Amino acid sequence: MEVGYNCSMRLELDTMHVIGDNLALKWKDGEESFFGLDFLRRNCPCALCAGERDLFGNLARQPQILHPKSFQLTKVREVGGYAIQPEWADGHASGIYSFEYLRSLVSD
Numbered sequence: 001m002e003v004g005y006n007c008s009m010r011l012e013l014d015t016m017h018v019i020g021d022n023l024a025l026k027w028k029d030g031e032e033s034f035f036g037l038d039f040l041r042r043n044c045p046c047a048l049c050a051g052e053r054d055l056f057g058n059l060a061r062q063p064q065i066l067h068p069k070s071f072q073l074t075k076v077r078e079v080g081g082y083a084i085q086p087e088w089a090d091g092h093a094s095g096i097y098s099f100e101y102l103r104s105l106v107s108d
């Protein structure tokens, strides 16, 4: 288990492949991350999916209506060398998954 995040270590993505229902990411430090597309979509970090906190710290989460197309990727692009932005078959593409966020996600 890794504790904390070392800011001096810049995460860099080496390769990215969609294999069946999974997204496989290979990092330049040699680590590999493997996420089910279903898992990835359910952990979408955008304000619409993850919700935004109001002034009182309450999470205003809107229920997302997900259907089979919500878990199909149409494309994934790399954003500014620090994140990836998947585009889903249902048209949702506002989730920007930073490399730190992806590395902190544990798929099981």
Ligand SMILES: [Zn+2]
Pocket: 044, 045, 046, 047, 048, 049, 050, 092, 094, 095
């Ligand atoms: Zn989202």
